[in-house]
Amino acid sequence: MSFSTLIQKGISAALDSPVVDILAEEAGGKVVSILLEHFSFTPYEIAQTYQASYGYALAAISAGLAAPDQKRAFLQKLTQSALTREFSEQIDSHYLQPFAAQRGIIRAGLPDLRKQFLEQLQELSKQPPIFQAEKTAFTEAELAAIIHSDGALAITDLVLEQLRRVAPLDNTLEAFFRHNELLGNAVLYFFRAQLQKDVRAEKTFAALQREGLWADVRNLKSAQDNLAATLEQQLKEQKALVLQAMQARDIQKAGQITQQVQSLQKNLDNLPQVLQQAQTAWQSSQRQFIEFSDRFDSWATLLDAKVDQVLTEMGTLHGKIEAVHEDVRANLDKTAEVSDDVKEVKQLMVGLMARFELSSQVKPSDEFTQHNSGSQKLIQEALAKLKRLPRHNSEYNHLVMMAGSMVSSAGDIAGAEKLFRQAKDSAKNAADKALACFNLFQVLLRRQAYSEALAELQVAINVDPQQYALHDVHRYPIEKLLGAGGMGCVFLCQNQWRTSRVVVKSFWEKREGRLEEIFKEALVMRQVAGDYVPAPLDYGFVDAARQERPYFVTEYIEGALDGEAWLAKYGKLDLQTGLDVALQIAQGLAVAHQANVYHLDLKPANLLLKRVDGRLMVKIIDFGLARAATSLKQQAAVTQSHSGKSLLAETIFGTLDYAPPEQQGETQYGKPGAKSDVFAFGASLYRLLTNESPRFPHPRKLPDLPELQFFLLDCLEHDPDKRPDTQAIIALLANLLKKVGKKPLLDAPRKPAAIAKPKPKEKQPAQEKAQPTEIVKRAAETPRKKAEEQARKKRTEPTRAKSSFWGSVKKAFGKQEQLESPQEEANNIIQDRLQDGSLGPEMVVIPAGQFLMGDIQGTGIENEQPVHEVSVESFAIGRYTITFAEYDSFVEATGREKPDDEGWGRDNRPVINVSWEDAIAYTEWLSQQTGQQYRLPTEAQWEYAARAGTETDYWWGNELGINKANCRNSGSQFSGKQTAPVGSFLPNLFGLYDTVGSVWEWTCSAYEPTYSGREQRCLSKDYVGQKVFRGGSWDSKPRAARVSFRFDWRFQRNLVGFRVVRI
Structure with a gap:
């Protein structure tokens, strides 16, 4: 290995390069250019810094090995500061004693070993420099290699390689240097500290931070x-x-x-x-060095003196105890006193702990403590005062533990971890060490470092199992920590006979009641739905006398993955598999609901998936446990800010995406129940089919199956009464599975409770999407006059069968072979080819029919009257409004001026700022390009297509709902702000997108105060009077986005676009 590797490792430690590397993935050469400009160190300067760091490391290790009186005198003379206990004892307790124990050296032999090492370190300090390099500049390639440097920061072997070139090494000393990477970490510690004090490094950090390429990830919230x-x-x-x-x-x-x-x-x-x-990444590559730096942070005081002075003073260190200077003795006596400062810090911390219901033992719920700027300031004040206290004080370790608890509640996980490790290292008895380890377990869980967390938990359990065990660890020994969430953590354990594995779920907080009552529903599930859940095996309390810390034991299913793990490994489920999985889940829910048992925490992470004989089988975990323990989900739901929270907290926040309003405090919807599981079922199915968060469900992410899209929309209704029940879900899923070519296994449901097959319904005539299905009907039918009933019956006749539908298409367009669309048979979509070979807008073929036009519900204004019956021939209309991409092609071809996009983006955004004349010109150009006849829709065609066979104010019902369209008060992220990309919301029953809100759409009809027949005709392009546009916009009130609302306008604005028809 070469010195260049040492340079890479050292600068990587100084610059936190794993952080820079991650943040700069898309920044190209920007990082290297910043380093070239600001990080102007030469290899020669780096070598000099390494040489000084090596000297400081030898001195610090020597001070740690020397007799107590000598090391105190050494430090006092160099640093002019009070001795810290950590500096004095860390080398001895963490390196020398464990090293001696490994090599079988008894306690009586330690003085001789100290003396031997001190003499050898003295000799090494007198050797020639071991680090040398040229006075040249770093190349771009070398700087890039530094940023992308990977692997652990282990440089002891590299330093020893340099050292052997100038002096022979004793094998025992060399082994001591290697013990837990002592020499390498010590050198890196001083190297990093020196380099970061240089103004060039400060400028480099500032420049990287300005570009978003560096952050201090020790505190994620601040970063x-x-x-x-x-x-x-x-x-x-x-x-x-x-x-x-x-x-x-x-x-x-x-x-x-x-x-x-x-x-x-x-x-x-x-x-x-x-x-x-x-x-x-930073913690993974630098873990050992980070822990070393935290443990030896007091070493930085040595840098107050020049390295030559430090090496000179090393000569005073040897194995014999000498007299201590009187001024040093006085200083030590002074720091041993219990000062008023200690009492002040303790009083401040106790007050803060009581205010926020914290204790020295960290709880998972602490992270959801609601702090404000005032309490954050008090915590920082307490920490600052704590740092000034003498560390050998008897109260100090307890204060550190309290500080760690406060800091963890404020979201500073790294800071809390550092404090608890300090408390662990300086613990004076086993009880203090066990508490520190248990607290480390809690904070390590928050960043999902499960193996490290388990190691700390087991240390605590070994000291005091009654206090820290989360289940009966003697009966069920722990093999692995599988995960943690809002209710508790999950362990993979051996069973009591050590013959097989089991899963043990330990709960953070129990509900009141006897053990049998707490787990009653889980036991019921075993009786009524055994095949849908992992088999329950055992349950109990860790502390039976106090009925505290409940746990629940189930079978372990080898090879199964939870839904989130499956998505991470294999990606989203295909449609057929997804529907089959959904059907199994629905069947399990139906059985449970019949027994009045509700899951209330259904999500992909609570679904175990395993392929058996070619079929993906499902087990629902945590069923019946919702009433066994309280969940942190409730606290997460009322937490105002998610910023700076840990991975564990973000996971809990993520579960809220599957929780319906009635589980998030919206009491107007009543108590959670069966329909709550339906909401979670819909959200989970969306996640499994798309691998996307269900927080803002996007129809384009789902398979192109409108019945499925509408069904999921039903499940996610805010009002539980509007969600389907499980039997309706089972019936729909069975039909969908048949439609996609697989017969569901309804005839042989899994034991022990059979699912009753739904009664067959009478066959109804196919209506080619002109009427909504039962599953997606949202509002009660408004009473109709006899004439309206007759008109409705009459309207369905042109669309009774597929043959008659295609007959109307042929009549309108000629032979089917002339329709240039590879999808036309699949979903009635056509696309004409332009002269340059590209495709024109996607057009949906609308069947002929009759409908009632106007304000059917009586919620509109006079210009929507009278309600009248209109007959419409078949036509094709744009699936989406015309986009900027489509309109810009026209502009570029004709030399016209491009309309302004308001800075919102072009491409798949709906074109805006177009006049009626602009829209007419586009249709003429499109007609010329394709050889087909395109124009704007008549007002009647637009309303017929937008209604899609419905008679409500919106195609889904009479209420606007949440996140179903883009207009004011619609609950979407674009509402009242700007346009949304086309297709951002579910399509209507004809498959048309964005007919509610988004942009006002020009029609080719003249505006009149009341209907007179002109709504069914097109104007000539020279007409100068008022024209109608429809549909509402992103800035419209909900009333103006109703399907029957009419408006006239003479000018283009950022509210106006259009879609086209082909006749």
Whole structure:
């Protein structure tokens, strides 16, 4: 190995390069250019810094090995500061004694070993320099290698390699240097500390941070806040540049900057996950060095003296005890006193702990403590005062434990971990060490470091199992910590006979009651739905006398993965498998609901998936346990800010995506029950089919199966009464499975309780999407006059069968072979080819029919009257409104001016700022390009297509609902702000997107105050009067987005677009 590797490792430690590497994945050469500009160290300077660090390391190790009086005098003379107990004892307790024990050296032999090592270290300090390099600059390739340096920061062997070139090494000393990477970590500690004090390093960090390429991941919350502010400022600047380019009509430059804006926005959106990834990479590569630095942070005081002075003073260190200077003795006596400062810090901490219901033993719920700027300031004040206290004070370790508890409740996981490790290392008895280890277990869980967390928990259990065991560990010995969540943590254990494995779930907090009552529902599930859940085997309390710390034991299913793990390994489920999995889940829910047992925490992570004989089988875990223990999910639901929370907390927050409103405090919907599971079922199925969060369900992510999309929308209704029950779900899933070509196994349901097959319904005539199915009907039918009933019957006749539907298509368009669409048979979509070979807009073929036009529900205004019957011939209409991408092709071909996109983006956004004349010109160009006849829809065609066979205010019902459209008060992320990309919401029953809100759509009909027949006719392009547009916009009130609402306009605005028809 060469010195270049040492350079890479050292600078990597100084710059936290794993963090930079993760954050710079999409930044290209920007990191290297920043290093070239600011990090102007030469290899020669790095070698000099390494040489000084080596000297400081030899002195610090020597001081740790020397007799107590000598090391105190040595430190007092060099640093002019009070002796710290950690500096004095860490080498002895963490390195010398364990090393001696490994080599079989008894306690009586330690003085001779100290003396031997001290003499050898003295000789090494007198040797010539071992680090040398040229006075040249680093190349770009060398700097890039530093940033991308991987592997652990283990440099002891590299240092020893340099050392052997100037002096022989004793084997025992060499082994001591290697023990737990002592020499390498000591050298790196001083190297990093020296380099970071240099103004060039400070400028480098500042430049990297300005570009969003570095963050102090020791405190994720602070790092996230700082980086978010940086990225938001960059976004603001880039958006301003886009506007400048647009004003200068430099479309190419605007497009380039827009891509940068989108990239910045993506980085901002992904910031929490990226920072967590960066922290994990940093901890993984530098774990041992980080722990060493935390343990020996007091070593930095040596840097107050020059290295030559430090090495000179090393000569006073040897194995004999000499008299201590009187001034040093006085200083030691002074620091041994219990000062008023200790009492002040303790009083401050006790008050804070009581205020926030904290204790020295950390609880999982502590992370959801609601702090404000005032309490955060008090915590920092307490920490600052704690640092100034003498560490040998008898109260000090207890205060450190309290500080760790407070810091962990404020979200600083790294800070809490550091404090608890300090408490563990300086513990004066086994009880204090066990408490520190248990607290480390809790904070390590928060960053999902399960193997490390388990190691700390087992240390605590070995000391005091009655206090710290989370289940009966003697009966069920732990093999592995599988995970943790809102209710508790899960262990893989051996059974009591040590013949097989079992899963033990330990709960954070129990509900009151006897053991049999607590687990009553879980035992019921074993009786009624045994095949749908893992077999329950045992349950109990760790502390039976006090009825505390309940646990539950189930079978372990070898080879099964939970839903989230399956998605991570294999990706989303295909449609057929997804429907089959959904059917199994629905059957399990149906059986449970019949027994009045509700899951109330259904999510992919609570589904075990395993392929058996070619079929993906499901087991639902945690069924019946919702009433066994309280969940942190309730506390998460009322937490105001998610910023800076741990991985564990983010996981708990993620479960809220599967919780319906009635489980999140919206009491107007009543108590949680069976319909709550239906909501969670719908959200879970969306996740399994898309591998996306169900927080904002996006129809384009789902398979192109409208019945499935509508069904999921039903399941996710806010009002439980509007969600389907499990029997309706089973019936629908069975039909969908048949439709996609697989017969479901309904005739042989899994034991022990059979699912009653739904009664067969009378066959109804196919209506080719002109009428909604039962599953998606949302509102009660409004009473109709006799004439309206007759009109409705009459309206369905042109669309009774597929043959008659295609007959109307042939009549309108001629032979089917002329329809240039590979999908036309599958979903009635056609696309004509343009002259350059590209495809035109996607068009949906609408069947002929009759409908009632106007304000059927009586919620509109006079210009929507009278309600009247209209007959419509078959036509094709745009699946989406015309997009900027489609309109820009027309503009580029004709030399027209491109409309402004308001800085919202072009591509698949609906075109805006177009006049009626602009829209007419586009249809003429499209007709010329394709040889087909395109135009704007008549007002009647638009309403017929938008209604899609419904008679409600919106195609899904009479209420706007949440996140179903883009207009004011719609609950979408675009509501009242700007346009959304086309297809951002579910399509109507004809398969048309964005007919509610988004943009007002021009029609070719003249506006009149009341209907007179002109709504069914097109105007000539020379008409100068008022024209109608329909549908509402992103800025419209819900009333204006109703299907029957009519409006007239004479000018283009950022609210107006259009879609086309082909006749």
